Ligand SMILES: Nc1ncnc2c1ncn2[C@@H]1O[C@H](COP(=O)(O)OP(=O)(O)OP(=O)(O)O)[C@@H](O)[C@H]1O
C-alpha cells in the first residue's frame with residue numbers, strides 16, 4: 001500500500017502540469033455541472049413556492065343557502081386531491097381586494113363581490129390535468145356560477161418546470177459525458193507518460209491490479225480535488241449572484257455537496273480505470 | 284525447461300516471423316540464439332516470456348503452456364524468469380538500488396528483506412559501491428549489471444537476455460558475458476540472443492541459429508545440417 005502511495009506521489013511530482021490540468025478540467029466540468037445544478041435547484045424551489053399557491057376558486061350564485069354550501073365544502077374536502085376548502089364570504093372578498101389594491105380601495109366601496117370557495121390541492125395533485133379535473137367536478141354543483149383556476153397560468157408554470165427539468169437532464173448528461181472524456185484522456189496522458197514504467201513493472205512480474213492501483217487512486221484523488229475546487233467556485237458564484245441581485249437563493253445541502261465531490265472522485269476513478277484498462281489491454 | 288514444438292508466429296501486419304520452430308532447452312543450460320536482424324530472435328524470446336502467444340504450435344516453459352495460461356497469471360509466471368534487454372530498461376529517476384528494490388516491491392517482497400537482498404545482488408553483479416547512483420551516472424556496462432541484478436531478484440530458473448551486450452564496448456561485453464556465465468554456473472538456465480558471432484564462437488555453449496523465421500542450425504543436434512529443420516522433440 002505504501003508503495004502504491006509512493007507511486008501516486010511520484011506520478012504527481014513527475015507530471016505536475018498534467019496533474020494540475022487534470023484537476024482543473026475535472027473542476028471545470030463539475031463547476032459547470034454545479035452551476036446548472038444550482039439554477040435547477042433554485043428554479044424548482046421557486047416553482048414549488050409558486051405551486052403552493054395553485055388554487056381553484058369556485059364562485060357561488062347569489063343567495064345560495066349556507067347549508068348547501070357547507071355540505072358541498074364537506075364533499076369537496078373529502079376529494080382525495082383536495083387539501084383544504086375555505087369559504088370566502090363577500091365581506092372577506094372585499095377586504096382582501098382592498099388590501100391587495102391598496103390605494104385603489106375606494107373603487108371597491110360599492111362593489112359587491114360574490115362569495116366563493118377557495119380550494120387548495122395536496123402536493124402532487126397540482127398539475128394541470130388534476131387541477132382541471134377537480135375544477136370540472138366542482139363546476140357540477142348547481143349553485144356554482146363559475147370556476148377559475150388560472151388554466152393558462154398553471155399550464156405555463158408546468159411547462160417552465162418541464163423545460164427546466166429536461167434541459168437539466170440533457171445538459172447534465174452532456175456535462176458528465178464531457179467530464180468523463182476529458183478525465184479519461186488526461187489520465188491517458190499520465191498513463192502514456194508512464195508507459196515505460198508500466199512496461200518495466202509488467203516485465204518484472206507486477207500483476208495488472210498492482211499496475212492499475214496507483215492510477216485508480218490518482219484518478220480518484222484528482223476527481224475529489226477537482227470536485228472540491230468546483231464546490232468552492234460554485235459557492236463563490238452563488239455568493240456573488242446573491243450579492244449582486246440582492247436575493248437569497250439556496251445552496252446545495254451538505255449531503256448533496258458531499259455527493260458532488262464524491263461524484264468527482266468516481267468520475268476520476270472511472271476515467272482512469274477506462275484508460276489504464278485500455279492501455280493494459282494494448283501492451 | 285523450454286520446449287517449442289512446431290511453433291509458428293504470425294504478426295498482424297508483418298506476417299510470419301517464426302515458422303514451424305522446434306527445440307528444447309534443458310534445466311541449467313546456456314544457449315545462444317543467433318541470426319541476422321529480423322530473423323526472429325526477439326520473437327522467440329517474447330514467446331518464452333509469454334509477451335506473445337504462438338499462432339500455432341506449442342510453447343511450454345517450466346511446465347506452463349502458453350496457450351493455456353490465463354492473461355492474469357502471466358505476471359506470476361514471469362517472477363520465475365529474469366529478463367534483460369539491450370537498452371537496459373532501468374527507471375531513470377531511481378537509483379541503482381531503488382531500481383532493484385522496485386522489482387522486489389512490485390512482486391510483493393517483505394519490506395524488511397529488501398535492503399539486505401538489494402545489497403547482496405549489487406555485490407553479486409560487482410556494483411557494491413554503486414547503489415546510490417542514478418542510471419545516467421553509470422556506464423553502459425554498469426547499467427546492464429543493474430538490470431541483471433534486477434532480473435535476479437526472484438532467483439529465476441531462467442534468464443532471458445535479448446542482445447544484452449549490444450550497446451557495450453568489447454571490454455564491457457566480456458564483463459557482462461562473464462557475469463551471465465557465473466549466473467549460469469550457479470544453476471540458472473540462460474537463453475541469450477546475440478549478433479556477436481565472435482562471442483558465440485569462442486564459447487563452448489549451445490548455439491541455435493535462425494534465419495527468416497526458420498531454425499537453420501542447432502549445435503545440440505549435430506545431425507541437423509544448416510538449412511534444415513529439426514525433427515520435433517518427443518517430450519520435455
Ligand atoms: N510486435 C510486432 N508486430 C509486428 N511485427 C513484428 C513485431 N515484432 C517483430 N515483428 C516482425 O517479426 C520479424 C522478426 O522480428 P524480431 O524482432 O524477432 O527479429 P530479431 O531477430 O530480434 O531482430 P534484431 O536482431 O534486429 O533484434 C521482423 O520481420 C519484424 O518486423
Ligand SMILES: [Mg+2]
Pocket residue numbers: 324325326445
Ligand atoms: Mg531482436
